[in-house]
Amino acid sequence: MIRVLLLLISTLFLSCNTNEEEIKQKISDDKILSDFPVITKQAKHKALVLGTFHFDMATDGSDVKEGKKMDVLSKENKIHLDTIIRRLKKFNPTKIAIEWTSKMQVKRDSQYLEYKAGNFDLPRNETFQIGFRLAKELGHEKLYCIDNRPVMPEAIGEIEDIDKFADSLGQSEAFHRYDQENRRFINYSSEIQKNYELLDVIKLYNSEVYTKRSKQLWTTGMVNLGVYHDYAGTDLTGYWFERNTRIFANAANLVEDEEERILIIYGAAHKWILDELFDNTPEFDLLQFNKL
Numbered sequence: 381m382i383r384v385l386l387l388l389i390s391t392l393f394l395s396c397n398t399n400e401e402e403i404k405q406k407i408s409d410d411k412i413l414s415d416f417p418v419i420t421k422q423a424k425h426k427a428l429v430l431g432t433f434h435f436d437m438a439t440d441g442s443d444v445k446e447g448k449k450m451d452v453l454s455k456e457n458k459i460h461l462d463t464i465i466r467r468l469k470k471f472n473p474t475k476i477a478i479e480w481t482s483k484m485q486v487k488r489d490s491q492y493l494e495y496k497a498g499n500f501d502l503p504r505n506e507t508f509q510i511g512f513r514l515a516k517e518l519g520h521e522k523l524y525c526i527d528n529r530p531v532m533p534e535a536i537g538e539i540e541d542i543d544k545f546a547d548s549l550g551q552s553e554a555f556h557r558y559d560q561e562n563r564r565f566i567n568y569s570s571e572i573q574k575n576y577e578l579l580d581v582i583k584l585y586n587s588e589v590y591t592k593r594s595k596q597l598w599t600t601g602m603v604n605l606g607v608y609h610d611y612a613g614t615d616l617t618g619y620w621f622e623r624n625t626r627i628f629a630n631a632a633n634l635v636e637d638e639e640e641r642i643l644i645i646y647g648a649a650h651k652w653i654l655d656e657l658f659d660n661t662p663e664f665d666l667l668q669f670n671k672l
Contacts, residue, residue: 399647425640427631427658428471430538430669431585431648433573434503450573450581452504458550460578465514467672473643476515477631478507479650480525488539489522511645526630526644533615535606549609558600586647586669594652624653632661 399429435452451457480488486509494500495512502508511523539545546555572581584590598617605613631654644654659666 398591419662420486421662423663424638425635425664426471426643426667427642427644428468428473428662428667428669429644429646429651429654429658430510430582431511431590431646432470432506432582433569433585434647435506435509450576450578452509452578453454457578457629460582461509461513463579464510464582465517467669468510468514468643469517470672471641471643473514473518473641474637475524475634475640475642476520477512477524477526477634477642477644478511479646481527481529482525485525488525492516492522506645509571514643524631524634526627526634528626528630530619530626533612533619535610535612535615536619539612545612546605549606551604551607554604554607555601555613557604562597562601565597565622583670586651590648591652591655594649621653624650625657626656628654632658633662635663 433449435449452461458500477489491500491508492512495502495508496516502512510628515523527654541556543552546552576584596622602613603617605616607614627644627646627650631642634640634642646654655666658664
């Protein structure tokens, strides 16, 4: 009987010690988390990235083919353009950034001044049909060219035949694994511009599902090219991050006043990276067009 009591007491003692150790460990873990030096987001500024297709086929470097674009200046789509501009006015941007390099700033400034004076007919490009129109209605003095084009990776430029190159490394299967799915995505992006109206397409390009699919395009197929060799595919993905990080920095550094609301009008392929960068910047809150 005495042995049984001693065993119970010993068990209880060990149990208490174990619980105490667990509590101490939990307190220690909580302190580790609470003391961790994160930057508290105290956003003074707002950003909105409007993803679009290029309204003017001549300026479109994507895989969406000519002949499959909608007429953005049709009677119906002019109404959609008016709707898009009304929604963007709710965001009330203090600055509008556009997809042109700084080399084009002087020319765009001149065109905008001519437009405000009634002496410039707007071309089809989204810079003009959305950016110039919105800027004029809001009384802006100018728009800001923020694009940047880094040098393409050397490894990509040296490949004469990508398929032969992939086959020589035994990487054809990994390289082509998602060809059908990626082609389906590109073809669908072409088809919707024939079968839907402007506002529908813009809402799609600014949706969560389009953002997710855009990310997947960069993590399948090409990224596998040259692995354990010259990393041509990963360098191309890195190039895309490099270009968009530069674009982000150009836009973020437009800040001058205590509260800026920066609208970035860009090809939809850029949107997911720009969103990611602005969303993780302490000084900015990220807003979405589809919620306006």
